[in-house]
Amino acid sequence: MEKTLKKYFPLFLLPTLLAFLIAFLIPFGMGIYLSFTQFTTVTDAQWVGLDNYRRAFTANQDFRNALWFTVKFTIVSVVTVNLFAFLLALFLTQGVRATNLFRTVFFMPNLIGGIVLGYLWQLIINGVLRYWGVDITFSANYGFWGLVVLMNWQMTGYMMIIYIAGLQNIPHALTEAAAIDGASYFQILRHIILPMVMPATTICTFLTLTNSFKLFDQNLALTAGAPGKESAMLALDIYNTFYGRIGYEGVGQAKAVIFFLILALIAFVQLSLTRSKEVSQ
Amino acid sequence: MKKIITMLVAAAMAFSVTACSQESSQTDSSTNSTGTSAKAKIYYLNFKPEIAEVYEEIAKAYQQETGVELTVVxxxxxxxxxxxxxxxxxxxxxxxxxxxxPRGYAGWKEYCADLKDTQLYQHLTDKSLAITDGNGVYGIPNVVEGYGIIYNDAIMQRYFSTPGAKVSSMEEIRSFETLKEVVEDMTAKKEELGIQGVFASTSLSPGEDWRWHTHLANIPLYYEFTENDIDLSGDGVNTISLQYSRQLQNIFDLYLNNSVTEPKLLGSKQVADSMAEFALGQCAMVQNGNWAYSQISQVDGNTVQAEDIKFLPIYTGIAGEKDQGICIGTENYLAINRKVSQEKQQLSADFLYWLYSSETGKDFVVNRLGFIAPFDTFTPSEQPDDPLAQEVIRWMNTEEVRNIPWYFTIFPNQAFKDDFGATLLQYAQGSKNWDQVTQTVVTRWTEEFGS
Structure with missing residues (x-):
């Protein structure tokens, strides 16, 4: 049995592998290839070597500015989203009345599309800023904090659900034993709960990190980069490069490859860091 | 096991690399093999979302008459x-x-077939409107449009009857000075006139700012190119000095300071907001083109009568603007894909000719699409009857004025326009002064032509 399984597994894997090939590997390979070419449509391209990569950084400041803005945004939103999500999860595992209602309500923003959320928050933020006679396009800082608020509103509920699952997995015996031994709540939190939810933290930081870094539709709908391109994040900058100029498709593609490499590196480092903190029960 | 996966992945990668080269050769060969198929399909990629439904009907009608299947996306x-x-x-x-x-052509050169021998080109009234390169014709304009300051005549008449009105009819406004006097006087009397501002919001939300960085900027640049005898197809257009920068500022300031909306709040305004303000009678004027009529008429609670909607030229204070008309031109050129089979190219040309020459086709063009078509297959009576299209025709036929052509089709690219729009927004918000705006426009223009 074992043996036949081993023998035939490629055959059974084939449909999935084919789908993976068509929907992922081929486009990915083509994407990398196109980043070394000058092209208008994906089927006719001319090899230009590393020229696109050089132009991504030297043609103008946009890519570097967007990179810096994205990094700042990612740090702030990863910290805030996870903090709020964890606190909410703690609160909603205490047996508060109407817990299920709260969980549903907090989760709901995650079900709304990014573009819709972007416009909704633009209306709300502009409504508030109106008292000072300005709107969100007035300063990149408004755009930045607008995005942070939006990201928190959207992601916190989702992360909260994951943290709740993690918290519920902690054996009751452990916390009870600690309490009997005279540990205070904060000691239990610090030495039992936190280490035990580390697997949830790994997945949550990974999700918030990659989602913040890749943010596009919320950025487009909320500020579209205004003022100037000061609040444009990497994904939006790549999009604008690709479509804004004739002959810059390859440069946009090169930026996308760089974007992928940075994201892969960060995610890899983060995963190995948080993984190492995980404990087994 | 690991080996197998590695091998499969490697094979996949190798396949993906060769796939690219294969695909391109495939399209070439399919061109020849499908060339003789009896039931050829043609495919039109439409540019104007506001008339998408009409094209669906055109496709149905065309299939009924000729049996050729037309897909419109x-x-x-x-x-x-x-x-x-x-x-x-x-x-x-x-x-x-x-x-x-011309700029769009530069990007799609490889795909544009020569249309010199098509019937449609033979019927083009003004051959100079077409996009040519060497001896070939690569784009045929299919609609002529015009833009200017759209005004609500009912509100203007109300103003003329107020005591101390600066002028007594629209005909007297023939220069920026007069326009400014009138507008500022109207702002002072806005309660009396029942409006919130003379001009609709200067929409500066990113992507909604084309009325300024493209249409309004056309005017000073038209004068600059004409005055310096710049050949539009030559390298002379690669740099500009924006010599009429002050005049551009004149009109832009007038829009900002006499508007429904505070200048600092304009970054979130969209064109649809401006058109709604005009349709609801909250303002008397809005800069836009004849395509906007459908937008005005579709607003719920629209208070503007069709016969009150008229065009005024955009005066900026440039010397000799007394006989200036509105801006008339086109940025819609039809092109046929050179990389599809000869048969499909022919079928496409046939369809276009049918649309602009047959009775059914012309009926669609005039009454449903509302196009002012630049072809001699249309008689003077076969023109759309919406008020703004009528106004464009009136201005085209007014002998004593000089209408301004659309030179913005040679603006470098979208990246330039986006930056131009963004700096106009920063000017409106007060974080940049006009010299910085001019500086940005001039340097970005050269940079984008160089890139």
């Missing part, structure tokens, strides 16, 4: 280039697409 507003880029790479690419002028 419409790109989202502002997304034509994106859609075209992905559609044209498909196995069944668009056979007819649109380019927006």
């Amino acid at each position: 419409t790109a989202a507003a502002g997304g034509y280039e994106q859609t075209l880029k992905s559609e044209i790479a498909k196995a069944e690419p668009p056979t007819i697409f649109q380019i927006n002028g």
